[in-house]
Amino acid sequence: MSTKVKQQYAFSRVMIYAVLISAAAVYLVPIYILLNTSLKSFEAATLRQLWVPALEPTFEPFLRAWSQLAPNFMNSIYLTIPATVISCILGSLNGYVFSKWRFRGADVLFVLVLFGMFIPYQSILIPLVQFLRSIGLYGSLGGLILTHIVYGIPITTLIFRNYYMEVPDSLLDASYIDGLGMFQAYLWIVFPISAPAFVVVIIWQFTNIWNEFLFAVTLTHRPSLQPITVALRNLAGSQIVEWNVQMAGAFLAALPTLAVFISLGKFFVRGLMAGSVKG
Amino acid sequence: MVRSKRELWKAFGLVVPSLAVISVFVYAFIAWSVRTSFSAWKGMVPDYTFVGLRNYFTVFSRQRFQIDLMNTLSFTVSFLLLCVVIGILLAWLIDRNIRGEGIFRTIYLFPMSVSFVVTGVVWRWIFNPTVGINALLRQIGLGHLAWGWYTDPTRIGIFHIALIPVIIAASWQLSGYTMAMFLAGFRGIPSELTEQARIDGAGEFFILRKIYLPMLRPITLSALIVLGHFSLKIFDLVFTMTGSGPAFATDVPAIYMFETTFRGNNYGEGAVISIVMLLMVAVVIVPYLASTFRKE
Numbered sequence: 324m325s326t327k328v329k330q331q332y333a334f335s336r337v338m339i340y341a342v343l344i345s346a347a348a349v350y351l352v353p354i355y356i357l358l359n360t361s362l363k364s365f366e367a368a369t370l371r372q373l374w375v376p377a378l379e380p381t382f383e384p385f386l387r388a389w390s391q392l393a394p395n396f397m398n399s400i401y402l403t404i405p406a407t408v409i410s411c412i413l414g415s416l417n418g419y420v421f422s423k424w425r426f427r428g429a430d431v432l433f434v435l436v437l438f439g440m441f442i443p444y445q446s447i448l449i450p451l452v453q454f455l456r457s458i459g460l461y462g463s464l465g466g467l468i469l470t471h472i473v474y475g476i477p478i479t480t481l482i483f484r485n486y487y488m489e490v491p492d493s494l495l496d497a498s499y500i501d502g503l504g505m506f507q508a509y510l511w512i513v514f515p516i517s518a519p520a521f522v523v524v525i526i527w528q529f530t531n532i533w534n535e536f537l538f539a540v541t542l543t544h545r546p547s548l549q550p551i552t553v554a555l556r557n558l559a560g561s562q563i564v565e566w567n568v569q570m571a572g573a574f575l576a577a578l579p580t581l582a583v584f585i586s587l588g589k590f591f592v593r594g595l596m597a598g599s600v601k602g
Numbered sequence: 603m604v605r606s607k608r609e610l611w612k613a614f615g616l617v618v619p620s621l622a623v624i625s626v627f628v629y630a631f632i633a634w635s636v637r638t639s640f641s642a643w644k645g646m647v648p649d650y651t652f653v654g655l656r657n658y659f660t661v662f663s664r665q666r667f668q669i670d671l672m673n674t675l676s677f678t679v680s681f682l683l684l685c686v687v688i689g690i691l692l693a694w695l696i697d698r699n700i701r702g703e704g705i706f707r708t709i710y711l712f713p714m715s716v717s718f719v720v721t722g723v724v725w726r727w728i729f730n731p732t733v734g735i736n737a738l739l740r741q742i743g744l745g746h747l748a749w750g751w752y753t754d755p756t757r758i759g760i761f762h763i764a765l766i767p768v769i770i771a772a773s774w775q776l777s778g779y780t781m782a783m784f785l786a787g788f789r790g791i792p793s794e795l796t797e798q799a800r801i802d803g804a805g806e807f808f809i810l811r812k813i814y815l816p817m818l819r820p821i822t823l824s825a826l827i828v829l830g831h832f833s834l835k836i837f838d839l840v841f842t843m844t845g846s847g848p849a850f851a852t853d854v855p856a857i858y859m860f861e862t863t864f865r866g867n868n869y870g871e872g873a874v875i876s877i878v879m880l881l882m883v884a885v886v887i888v889p890y891l892a893s894t895f896r897k898e
Contacts, residue, residue, distance in 0.1 A: 335806075339695050346692060347709045350774065353724045360727075373733045374741070417617050424605065424613030432621060434895050439628040441887040443835035445859045446880035447631035449638055449873055453648065454631075473627045476620050505609040506616070534717035536838040537856075541864055552719040556842050559723045569723060577720045584715035588708055591715060592782055 361385060361571035368567040388558075388571035394547060395554035396575065399533055402464055402550055406471035407528040413472070414479020414524055415517060419509050421480065422487035423495055433484070440477035444537055452541060467542050467550070471532050478531075479524050482594065486520035487513065526587055527594035530580045551576045632880065639873035646867060657870040667875070669850045670858050672760040674882075677769060677854070678833040684773040685829055686822065689780025694810060696781070697788040707785075710778035721775055722842025726752075729767040755848040764851035768840055772833070780825050787821035788814065827890050834882045855879050 360368055362380040389396075420426075421433045451470065452461060460466030490513065498508040539550045546554070555576045559569045584591050639658070642651040661667050692710060696703055713721065728734045729751040736748035752764045791814065799809050837856035846853040846861075855875050863872025 339698065339700070343692070343695055343700065343706050346688075347706060350709050350713065350778070353713075353721070353728065353774065356728055357720075357724050373727065374738050413620055417620050420613045420617045424610060426610045426614050429614075430895065432617075434891055435629075436620070436624050437891060438887070439624050441831055441883060441891075442628065442632070443856070443876065443879040443883055445835070445837075445856060445876035446635050447627065448635075448876065449863060449869055450631040450634035451627070453634075473623050476624060480620070505612045530715055534719070536717070536719050536841075537860075541860075552717050552838075555717075555723065556719050559726075559842070566727065570727075573720045573723045577716045580715045580717070581712065584712055585708065588711070592711065596783070596786065 357570055357574050357577075360567050361388075361574050363567050365565050365567060368565065384565075384567040384571035385575070387568050388575055391558060391568075392551060392554055392572050392575055395549055395551045398464060398548060399550040399552075402467055402471070403529055403532045406468045406475065406532050407525055409468075410472045410475030410479050410528055411521060411524050413476055414481075414483045415514070415521070416509070417476065417480040418483025418485075418487050418520075419513055422484045423490075423492070423513075424505060433480070436480055437477050439474065440481070444474070448537075448541055455542065461542065462544055462548065464543070464548055467538060470538050470542060471528075471535070474538075475528055475532070479528065482524050482527070483517070483520050486517070486523075490516065522587070523590050523594045526583055526590050529583060530591070533580050635873050635876055635880075638869055639877050641870050641873075643869040643873075644867065644871075648869070653870070657874045661871050661874045661878075666850050666853060666858060667855070669762075670853050670855045673762060673765060673850075673852065673854055674834060676761045677765055677772075677836070678830060680765075680769045681772050681776075681833050682826055682829055684769065685777045685780045686825060688773065688777040689784050689825065690815075690818070692777075692781040693784035693788055694814070697785060707778075707782070710781050712778070713775040714779050716775070718775070718838035719842045721771055722839050725767065725771040725774075726843045729770075752844040752847055752852055755851050757851070762847070762851040764844070764847050768843060768852055771843060772836065772839055775839070776829060776832070780829065783821055783825050784818060787818045791817050827886055831883050831886050834886070835879055 356373065359377050360373065361384050362377040362382075363372075364379065364381050364383060367377065367379065368384075417436070421429055455461040455466040455470075460469060494512060495508055498512050503511065534552065535550075536552045536556070539553045540556070543549045543553065546557070549557075555572050558572050637650065640652055640654060641649060641657075642653045643649045692706075696706055700706065730736075731748070731750050731753055734751070736745075736751075739745055739748050750764075752767045754764050756763050795813055796809050799813060804812075835856055836854055837860070840852055840854050841857055841860070844852040846857055855878065859872050859875035859879065862868045862875060866872075
């Protein structure tokens with residue numbers, strides 16, 4: 324390369340990094356505001372000081388937010404874990420059948436199931452409330468768990484189906500010859516190699532259910548039963564709660580999914596990609 | 603692959619519970635909502651007296667709903683544009699042996715893992731006219747650029763400028779996702795194509811325009827559909843960040859539906875809004891699903 328071309332190349336490299344780093348800085352602004360304000364005492368978190376760094380950090384806002392939000396944080400855990408586990412198992416079974424046992428009409432049924440993940444949930448919300456009322460689950464965590472299991476079926480089925488499509492049919496044919504039935508083949512051959520798909524689906528469902536708001540706010544009305552997203556919104560909407568405590572609350576609500584993302588990000592991205600269908 | 607009839611029936615049996623549940627919770631419930639939208643139900647007690655299209659006429663004649671539809675249009679167009687432009691740009695830059703690529707990707711993508719409620723709370727403060735960006739602008743001597751953000755009811759054409767902060771917040775949350783989709787797209791393009799063009803002396807922008815963008819068209823379509831159907835039903839973010847805004851400047855159908863139904867107990871009209879939302883999403887999603895799976 325000539326010197327001139329080299330200089331041009333170096334310059335364009337610098338420009339690329341400059342753009343990427345400034346973009347990263349912009350993406351981090353909300354996290355800065357969130358953490359910075361959470362670490363300020365009430366006196367330091369005066370209205371004019373949003374952007375000023377917390378010079379004397381204190382954990383007091385976190386403790387106060389936790390004392391208010393702890394029950395709701397626990398509700399979210401009791402809600403998220405069973406809903407995630409059950410929708411995963413259903414998704415795995417469905418995905419197995421829709422990829423390896425395509426009975427006549429299976430493909431059409433699969434697309435009909437898939438449609439369920441795109442609908443605006445408003446369009447089923449009124450009947451859902453009436454239905455849960457009639458079976459006595461309205462207003463309880465149980466009703467919310469059931470709801471998340473049901474509406475989790477399309478996405479979990481999709482991710483597992485796409486994963487099992489890559490499993491060679493010959494593997495199953497061998498088991499068939501060995502006299503294993505459909506379900507035994509799942510238990511002994513397919514399930515043991517499903518771990519990667521389970522990781523993706525568990526992370527995906529955990530994140531979505533933890534962060535969900537519409538079902539939570541319509542199906543639970545007693546504050547003691549509300550998941551953290553609803554409690555956070557009430558906390559942030561109230562005039563009497565200081566905003567360093569609001570921010571600390573927001574941070575607590577974000578922490579579990581953020582931690583999962585930072586530690587297991589690549590699986591999360593796989594879930595994202597699966598969420599965009601690509602048959 | 604050989605499959606005995608008996609085993610195929612067993613396989614069908616395995617998915618029957620899920621199919622049954624989906625047919626009730628998705629399809630029967632949608633039918634039930636449609637029925638509600640044609641009913642006189644207003645108040646705590648269900649009343650399915652058939653009133654024809656009355657609720658539809660009422661809802662469409664309400665100014666708030668007309669504003670909501672225009673806001674949805676403004677929001678969707680600007681949000682899609684912003685996400686796709688940022689997504690392509692970042693993916694294009696990242697896809698050239700960048701040191702610390704993983705760190706950049708994590709930073710651009712992490713907003714996706716955070717609840718819209720959290721995002722709403724934080725961005726509400728950032729765009730708060732007294733403490734947020736305005737305060738920063740004043741501190742650095744650019745006070746004349748300060749404005750009311752989501753509290754400003756001004757409208758330019760059909761565009762409420764109060765939507766700008768919401769569009770920024772939503773793009774912050776989802777542009778990283780768009781970037782990830784495009785990055786996968788860039789990586790799927792055989793490098794011989796671009797190498798040959800470089801040897802022939804083509805510039806980077808030329809390669810982007812003539813080779814990358816045409817080949818990224820299917821991914822762009824997927825991205826537009828995923829983001830578009832999301833923006834048509836957006837709720838949590840707007841509800842937490844700004845609510846309906848001044849004179850409904852940041853109102854969207856989802857908020858109107860929620861308030862009409864669960865705060866105002868006007869179930870008939872609430873159902874109408876929900877069905878209109880469903881139709882808007884279906885127009886985007888049904889052709890997409892049909893074309894994706896016809897290929898198989």
